[in-house]
Amino acid sequence: MLKKGKERANYVWRMMATGACFTSFGVGGLLVGSVIAPAVKLYTSDPKHRIDLTQQIIRHSFHGFIEMMVKLGIMTYRIDGAEKLANSQGELVIANHPTLIDVVMLIGLMPKANCIVKQGLWKNPFTRGPVRNAAYILNEGSEQFIQDCVQKLQEENAASLLIFPEGTRTEKNHLINDFQRGAANIALRADVPIRPVLIWCTPSTLTKNEKWYHIPSRPFHIQIKVLDSVQIDHVLDDLTVTPKNVRALNQFFYHLFNRELHKHEQSC
16 A cells, blocks of 8 residues: 555656646747847847857757756656767758657757757747747748758758658557658758667657656656668669659668667567
């Protein structure tokens, strides 16, 4: 009875702490959009400098959010190859997407990064300020979206671009969803290295269609493994942008992720 009581108290605590964390995340988004972004505009008139400063503010905020969740006993994490992300520049960083906070984890690890946001975040009052002022890329699923991504990667001293080829969070009880071809299309057109990042979450939580208050039975653990970058000409003999080559590159990375995720599951 005593053990069950402690487990119940811990569960209730984590429920309350998780709610507090996500509330602070929303409030932080409002502050960035309504207070910090205008202050950055007053500080510098250089648009590029504004974007860089806003991205740095978001990066430190995201890292602080994760550390707050750790200190409150909600989660733990381990990162293998963090230095590879810390030194990443001008790469297309692709990752699987098991949880809601994957982008928060990865942006917090990357000193300089662009990312892709969906329409909902672009319009959400809690997130639209940060994502717009950071000049993140709106995913409209159009040819213009592909061109915007390629342009970002081809800029001088370009930041790396983070993208989730699954397009949405992984379905619950699945290792990985099928990959959409946008990431392969972008990589082939921009002709940049691709940096695969594998993410595991145990026990599963914050997956697709799971709300923040669907708390697992114990604190969840996120493990991130950053692989070496892959040059496209090591995968394809022909670098011409054709549907066949985009499909082949997409399949190569899907099979790489699928193999590594299965290997990890079997070793646990």
